[in-house]
Amino acid sequence: MPIELKMPALSPTMEEGTLSRWLVKEGDSVSSGDLLAEIETDKATMEFEAIDDGIVTKLLVAAGTDGVKVGTVIAMIQGEDEDAAPAPKSTAPAAAREASKTVEVGSKPIETPITISKADVQKQSSGDERIIASPLAKRIAVNKGLDLTSVKGSGPNGRIVKADVEAFAGGVSAPSAVHNSPPLPLPAPHAAIDTDIPHEVIKLSNMRKTIARRLTESKQQVPHIYLTVDVRLDALLKLRGELNASLEARGIKLSVNDMLIKALALALVQVPKCNVSFAGDNMLQYARADISVAVSVPTGLITPIITDAANKSLSKISTEVGELAARAKEGKLQPHEYQGGTASISNMGMMGIKQFDAVINPPQGMILAVGAGEKRPYIVDDALAIATVMSATGSFDHRAIDGADGAMFMKVFKELVEKPLGLVA
Missing domain, CATH: 3.30.559.10 (Chloramphenicol acetyltransferase-like domain)
Known part of the structure; x- marks a missing residue:
């Protein structure tokens, strides 16, 4: 079954990001833990990694694309033992995309690789297939000596992600637990400013967009x-x-x-x-x-x-x-x-x-x-x-x-x- 790689939420405030550059190309074979791309978030530039083994069949979002919404399908991976299937168009209806297997992409910062063997990571889930956790979460659990059976996942379908493990280790609730109330409707987009004063149009960075949104929400709420x-x-x-x-x-x-x-x-x-x-x-x-x-x-x-x-x-x-x-x-x-x-x-x-x-x-x-x-x-x-x-x-x-x-x-x-x-x- 083809695997959809979706734009990950690399921070609690991230709603969209810039796909800065791909680290793989179509036809490349990848293994779990391999780096796939660099993504500019609202805070930093991050790398994200593959969860499963397979072959990259389609890159659906071009490098350098701004404003890629979290959850957007950005690439397709085909299992190496399966026949290649045509990749869906990135504009396919959300309901059709949900029929395919969804993969949450782990993240880690540039220049700070985690060196844990796969054997160590597999110990966290051996004998208990019910534990659903990202590889990065498992690695952190191994580092900290944590039992993942005691960690409550906040990801899709109860998946344990990095924030859950770190919150459990620190004794503080995961960030997602704080936001119990439904989000307010997004404000209407600002109208373009019509001016004859000489000026330069400066594109907002992802960080500046997030600062503007969060400070507005803070003063309003x-x-x-x-x-x-x-x-x-x-x-x-x-x-x-x-x-x-x-x-x-x-x-x-x-x-x-x-x-x-x-x-x-x-x-x-x-x-x-x-x-x-x-x-x-x-x-x-x-x-x-x-x-x-x-x-x-x-x-x-x-x-x-x-x-x-x-x-x-x-x-x-x-x-x-x-x-x-x-x-x-x-x-x-x-x-x-x-x-x-x-x-x-x-x-x-x-x-x-x-x-x-x-x-x-x-x-x-x-x-x-x-x-x-x-x-x-x-x-x-x-x-x-x-x-x-x-x-x-x-x-x-x-x-x-x-x-x-x-x-x-x-x-x-x-x-x-x-x-x-x-x-x-």
Whole structure:
């Protein structure tokens, strides 16, 4: 039976992608795990691999094609022991395509191949044919020593995919579990702008399209509440200088943002009512603080995640932020490095921004916007003095977080920054 290869959803937010280039051609023999093509998603350029052995009989979508919808048949594979059958046209009705075998394509990031033998992968399903999982999910399970019989699949027909295994390993619900409510209708397309002003038409990248859609949805669907505090930074800056002097031999230099990430994570642990996600009739209460750090890249904005930041040292946070930011700018982040997170931080203080309100990144329940530290008149010990002060604004999802809880969170965050020895305790 011919096998349809469909455009995969390589991230929870992906609705369409660009088929950048094919790594195979018609007539090539492929085996499970072989790389087939490169796909540009809303976050990065990814490779995807074959699930079954066979011969590529037809490439239905040309390399370089933009706006390929998730689920579109992009190629056909014929089993090597079967007679070749004519490939369907890509415009065939959806009902007819569903009659053929559907294959979910696994994904993995470029330049980070997983080296697990097929024998190891097969151990996950030997003796139990009822386990339906992608090869990549099985490999990750082998790496982490997980039993796939305990993992609930969120893919088609209950298929276990990579996100399910990683969510199970991390003790956090898979991303698909958060979106219980039906999606809102898509907005009407914007009318073309008729102007005689000299201009250049710039095509939006997949990332920019996703940013526009998700931020619009966030402001339309999530009732934001904003709470601002002024935070004195003098003690934190003094401690940072002392720590950097001691870390110089190890080649580590802490930034103020590294320390604020730790303070944000500890505040979420101390005020767990703010470490949540609204999920329709339910609310997810997270057991750890995974902090998404906003990083500007040439095509837009991406938020790599510092996992369990409350329990990591400042030096470890600093190293991870540097490595993740570098890979983000190269478009080489792995999906699990930017998918998820329980809260975000956006710091525009280095650009001189005094204060701003950030838009929540669903399904997270909050984001912290950090402004510049500047010398201001400040009351210190009941006397007017000059202090280095920073304004921080928390944006909270009011469906899940009450104003009083948000205020308590901001109070705890302020105390952690102004008495920073708690960050290294």
